[in-house]
Structures are given as structure tokens and as C-alpha cells.
Amino acid sequence: MEVNPPLTIVGCGPGDPDYLTPAADKAVAEAEVLVGTQRLLDLFPRHPGEKIPVGVNIDDVLEAVADRVQRTIAILVTGDPGLASLARPVIRRFGRERCRIIPGISSLQVAFSRLGLDWLDARIIDAHGKDPDLGNDALNRPSKIAVLGGRPQSFEWLQRELGDRLDDFQVTICEDLTLAGERITPWQPGTVLDRELSSRVIFILVRK
Ligand SMILES: C[S@@+](CC[C@H](N)C(=O)[O-])C[C@H]1O[C@@H](n2cnc3c(N)ncnc32)[C@H](O)[C@@H]1O
Secondary structure, rough: OOOOOEEEEOOOOOOOHOOOOOHHHHHHHOEEEEEEEEHHHHHHHOOOOOEOOEEEEOOHHHHHHHHHOOOEEEEOEEEEEOOOOOOHHHOOOOHHHHHEEEOOOOOHHHHHHOOOOOOEEEEEEOOOOOOOOOOOOOOOOOOEEEEOOHHHHHHHHHHHHHHHHHHHHHEEEEEEOOOOOOEEEOOOOOOOOOOOOOOOEEEEEEEE
16 A cells, blocks of 8 residues: 655744754755745745645645645645644644644744743733634733734734733734844833734733
């Protein structure tokens, strides 16, 4: 019986090539096919294999992978595969034993590094694709909260969700980390931002 090669899910870091690990580079070099967003594919301009650009539709990504399982495929994801990435649907569809995961440097690690903070006690919330459904007091206790934004509406959601409790936190908006337009902006609850946030945004809240 013919055995298909493993599917390799490669964490590619938050954007700047300096944050790609040698292990990620090696896994990509070994692959015949790269699957990922155009921005991630662009991190490997000299890769000679087939490059399949994908959009936000996860089913399309899974089909593109399913059509090529006999080849050596690297599925490129932003940051670390363990954090709100394609790894979960890929593993659900193809099975954990078929998948090899190469960790990457997460945008979350970079955000906390920029603020000089550890994140052992952080509550991580994924508001990237849609407003998360949290329990009433889910945000009453954590001393740090990290919100993966990703949409303009996520900032509005955060303000609605926390309401007056926002005053208990120092809020920092971290955009386009490691990229040319990186911005780290302290934000005062109640003030209006006079610009649109980047789609690559993390909100870090630290209890005062
Ligand atoms: C689908 S999640 C993927 C997270 C990724 N697996 C990681 O470990 O960074 C996408 C979210 O990651 C965050 N993100 C990714 N790259 C970023 C960057 N360069 N700067 C700021 N936030 C980023 C944003 O919150 C975005 O909405």
C-alpha cells in the first residue's frame, strides 16, 4: 500500500522574514507544494515548487490540500500553528497522525515582548473571525488579556464587552508587528481612535 507523505504545517512567524525559524525554512525547502496566503508564499520567493495561494475560505484550502496529498506539502500559517490557525481544521480533516507541525514565533509573543511583559497569566481571546461568545465574568479575573483582533469590529466588541471594566486595565494596541508599519499605541478607554486599525492587530490589556 502506498503511504502518503506527512502534511507539514509550518508556523511562519508574524511577518518579517527575520522571525522565520531555520526549522520552518528547512520544512519549506523539503516541500514540493506550498499552500498559504499570498503574503506567506511571498516569504519564499526562491522556492521552485508549486505555490497555491489561498484566501479565507477554509474549505477551499482543505480541497487544495486533498487534491495533492501524494506530494510533499507545506501548509504555511501565520505565527504559531497552535494559536487560531489552519492547523485545527487540517488536523480534523486529515488526522493528527498524518500531520507534522513546525512551531513558529507567534504575533502574541512579539506583542508581549514589545511591552516587556511575560504572558504566563494571560487570557488569550480569539476575536479574529467573529465576536467571541464569552461567559459573563470571563474577563473579571485575568491580570492580562490578549485579544487577537483582525477586524475593525473587534475593537468595538472589546469596548462593548468590557464596558466600565476597561478602566481597570492599561490597554495597548499592537499593529503590524515586525512589519514596516509596526505601531504600538497606548489607548485610553473612552477616547476615539481617529484612524482605521490594521487587520493585523492585537490588544493587550494589563490590569492596573
Ligand atoms: C488567525 S490569527 C493567527 C495567529 C497566529 N497563529 C499567531 O500565532 O500569531 C490572526 C491574528 O493574529 C494576529 N496577528 C498576526 N500577525 C500579526 C502581526 N504581524 N501584528 C499584529 N497582530 C498579528 C492578529 O490579531 C490577527 O487577527
